[in-house]
Amino acid sequence: MTDLTSHFRGVFTALITPFRDGAVDHVAFAELVERQLEAGVSGLVPVGTTGEAATLSEEEAEDLIARTVKLAAGRAMVLAGAGANDTRKTIEKVQRAEDAGADAVLVVTPYYNKPTQAGLVAHYSAVAEATRLPVVLYSVPGRCGVEIAPETCATLAERHSNIVAIKEAGGTATRVTQIRQACGDRLIIHSGDDGLTLPFLSVGAIGVTSVVSNVAPREMVQLVRAWEAGDTARALELHELIAELTDGMFIESNPGPVKAALALSNLAGPELRLPMVPVSDASRQKIAAILGRFTHAAAAFQEMR
Template structure:
C-alpha cells in the first residue's frame, strides 16, 4: 500500500519521426523521474497512448522500462478496456514479474450500468495476481463510476487497493474520502485538483505534468499529504500556468511539448492525435521560462 502514496507519473510513449518508439528518450524520461523524487511509474496509461500501441510494443515497453528502472521504483501497468474477457486474458498471459500493481480503467464506450461496472471489476479482481488500482475517467469513458460502486468494490475485494479518480469533481473526491475503508487509497487523476485532494486526506496522485517537473510536483504532494498547506500552495501556484497549458489542446500532445522543450523527448504523437500547435509550444516555452525564474 505505501508503495503508491505520493506521486506516480503516467509515462508518455516517446516516438521518433517515423512514429516508432524512441527508447533513448524513454530512458531519459525514466531516469529524470527516478533522480527527481517520483514515487512510482505507470506504464501504458492514457498518457502513454495505449490505444495506439500494439501488444508487441507494449511488451517491449514493459521489458525496457523494467530494465532501466532496475527495481528502483514500483511499476504500475495499465490493463483495461471495455472487453472484460480480453482484459482477463491479457492479465493471464502478461509477464507481470516486474509489475507491482495493475491500473484498470472503467469500461469505456459501452456505457455499462453501475452493476455492470461492478461485475466487470469483480471478474478482473478474481483473476488478478496483483493489486488493482481502479481508474475512473468519465470524460474519456462516457460513464462515471459512482463513489458507491468504487467503495463497494473496495469493501468486497482485498486486492482492489485504490482508485485513480479523474472526474474533475471535487464533491465526488470528498464523498470517496468520507466513505472509503481506512486502508483504501484515493489517488487524484486531476493534476489541478491533486493538492486539494492530498490536503483532504487523499494518498497522492497519478500525474501527467509530474513526469516533466518531478522535483517540484512530488514536493508539493508530499507537503499536501503532511498537511502543510501554505508551503504546498506556494508550489501549486507556480505550477498552475504550465499545468493548465498541457491540457488545453489534448493529452498527451501538451506534455510531449513540455518534454520537448526540456530536451527529454520530442512532440510526435500517433493519429488520431496531432501535435501541439506552434502557439501552444511557444506558450509552454514561455511558461517554463517564467517557472525557472520563480
Template sequence: MGQKFRGAGVALITPFRKDSTIDFDALGDLVEDMISGGIDFLVVLGTTAETATLSAEEKKNVVDFVAEKNAGRLPIVVGAGGNNTQEVVEGLKNLDADKIDGILSVVPYYSKPTQEGIYQHFMQIAKYSPVPVILYNVPGRTGMHMDATTTIRLAEASDKFVAIKEASGDLNELAIILRDRPENFSVLSGDDGLTVPAISLGADGVISVIANGFPAQVADMVHSAVSGDFPKASAQHMQFLNLFNLLFVEGNPGGIKAALNVKGKVQNVLRLPLTKISEIIYREITEEMKKIN
C-alpha cells in the same frame, strides 16, 4: 498493499522518434529523471502513454524495458483495462507479475455499462489479476462515471483493490470516497490541477502527467501537501497554475510532449489520431516554463 501507491506517481509518456517508432533511449532517460526527481511510483501504458496506438509487442517491450531500467527502485503500475471484460481477463492471465507491482484499470469505455456492470467487470479483474488493482475513474474519456458508492462497494468487496485514480474532477465525489473508504485503500488525484485540493481533503497523492517534465517540483509539492505543509504546497501549486491549463487545453499527451520537447527530452511526435499541439499553445507553454523554478 495500497501503501505502495501513495505520494507522487507519474503517468509516463511513450516517446517516439521522428519515424514514429518508440524512442527507448528517451524513455530510459525519462525513467532516470523520475527516480532522481523523487517520484514515488511509475505508471506505464496509461492514457498518457498513447497505449491505444501501441501494438501488443510494443506494449510488452515498453513494460520489459521500464522494468529493466527501473531495476526494482520504484513500484511499477501497468495499465490493463478495456471495454471487453473477457479480453482484459485473458490479458491478465498472460501478465508477467514478477516485473510489476500493480495494474491500473479504467472504467469500461464506449459501452456505457450500468453501475452493476462496472462492478461486475472489476470483480472479474480482481479474480484474475495476479497483482493489486488501482481503479481508474475518468468519465471525460470513458463516457461513464463510476459513482463513489460503486468505488466503495468494490473496495470493500476485495482486498485486491488497493486504490483509485479519481479523475472525475468532482471533489464532492472524491470526498465521499475519502469518508467511506476502507483502511489502506489509497485515493489518488487523476487531475494535476486538483492534486493539492484533493490531498487537503485527505487524498494520498496523485498520478501526474506534468511530473514527466517536472518530477522534482511535483514530488516536492505532493510531499509537502501529504506532510501537511499546505502553505508551501499551495505556493508550488500556484506556480504551475497556468501550465496546468496550457498542457491540457489541446489534449493529453500533446501538451506534456511539447513541454518535454522544449526541454530537449523528446521529439514532439504523437501517433494518429493524436497530433502535436498548435504553434500558439507551444509558444505559450515555452514562455510559461521559463517562470517555473
C-alpha cells in the same frame, strides 16, 4: 492496507511513450524514467492514457512495462496501465502486465460501451479474480463517458481484497469525500487531475498520478512531501508555482501538450500516433512561453530554499 498505503503514497508519473519515426524511442524513454527516479517519484505508470496505450500494440505495451520494471530496479513502484473496453481483452492485458513484472495494474472504466454500475461491478470483479496483483480503479468520465459511483467502489473494495485504490479524475474534490464516506479506509485515493492535487490531499487522498510530473517531477514531489510533512504553506507555494504549467498541459488533448513541452526541453520528440497529432503552432508558442516562465520561477524558488 497499511503496507499498501505506504507504497501508493506520493507522486506516480503517467509516463509518455516517446516515438521516433513511428517506433517507440527506447533511449528517450529510459532517459525520461531515470529523470523521474532521480526526482524521487514513488511510482511509474507506463502504458496509460498519457502513454498512448490505445495505439500501442500488445507487444509494445508488454515490452514497455518490462523495460520500466527493469529501469526502476525497485526504486519506484510500477503501476501498469491495463484497461480496455472489452473485459476479456482487459484480463489479457492485466495478465501480460503481471508477466512483465508490474507491481500493480491501473484499469480504466470501459470506454464507449457506457456500462451500468452493475456492469462495472461485473467487469472489475472479473479482472480482480484473474490476477494476484493489486488493482487500481480508474474513473475518468471525461474520456470514458461513465463514472464509478462511490457505492460501486465500496462494493468492489469489500468483495475483492486486491482492489486497493482508485485514480479519481472526475474533476472535483467532492468525489474524494464521497468515496471515503462509502469506503472508509478500504480504498486508497489518488488524484487523477494535477491541478487538484493539493485539494485532493486536503480531503484524504494520499498521492497523484501526474501528467505534469513528466515535465516537473521535482516540484510535484516537493509539493506532496511538503503536505505530508505538515508544511501547508510550502505546499501551497508549490501548487501555485506549477499552476500555469499544469493548465498548459491540457490546452489540447493529452498527451499533445506534454510531449510539446518535453520536446521544447530537448527531453523527447513531439511525435504522436494517429489519430493524435502534434499541437498547433499557436498552442506550441503558448506552451513555450509558459515553460519559460515556469523554468525561471522554479529556479528562483529553489534558490530561495
